[in-house]
Amino acid sequence: MGFWKSLFTGSDPVVPGTPEPSAVVLETIAEPQEGLSIVFSTDRDLDLYELEELCNAVGWARRPIRKVRKAIQHSYLVITMWEQRGSRRRLIGFSRATSDHAFNATIWDVVVHPSFQGRGLGKELMQQMIKKLRYEDISNVTLFADPQVVEFYKGLGFMPDPEGIKGMFWYPD
Numbered sequence: 001m002g003f004w005k006s007l008f009t010g011s012d013p014v015v016p017g018t019p020e021p022s023a024v025v026l027e028t029i030a031e032p033q034e035g036l037s038i039v040f041s042t043d044r045d046l047d048l049y050e051l052e053e054l055c056n057a058v059g060w061a062r063r064p065i066r067k068v069r070k071a072i073q074h075s076y077l078v079i080t081m082w083e084q085r086g087s088r089r090r091l092i093g094f095s096r097a098t099s100d101h102a103f104n105a106t107i108w109d110v111v112v113h114p115s116f117q118g119r120g121l122g123k124e125l126m127q128q129m130i131k132k133l134r135y136e137d138i139s140n141v142t143l144f145a146d147p148q149v150v151e152f153y154k155g156l157g158f159m160p161d162p163e164g165i166k167g168m169f170w171y172p173d
Helices: 004-009 048-055 065-073 121-135 147-154
Strands: 023-028 036-041 077-085 088-099 105-110 140-141
Touching: 004 140, 048 065, 048 105, 048 140, 077 121, 088 121, 105 121, 121 147
Parallel strands: 105 140
Antiparallel strands: 023 036, 036 077, 077 088, 088 105
């Protein structure tokens, strides 16, 4: 009976500030500053008000929390980036992708807190997204980029549609 009990009672202690067991920590980067780590996670269980504060910090328009929650729930992949100092965590980056689960994925809502921009963390966040999508055998990855970040994405290997613009949009009146 001890064997079966050990399967159902976790032997690992829970450390405050660490992701839930259902979350996958993709990578942790130690920053040169003492006691600081950057943690990438696929944990979707995050404080949506903290996410809205992050989006507000980069100047994005406010979005209804219920819609943000729904978008995250229906995303194929969510990767968050956290500043970890001891047991304290702060959301400093976010990205998500939708997919047909076979061929295509579109990356949405890539955001890095302004205090952490210019350090290569946005690049690392995108590399984590692409690596995870490629691991899932998704071969066609697209995104929509505002003009001021087009060069950033080009530096990661994204290119404008080589066959001309195929994208079309419909907006309600």
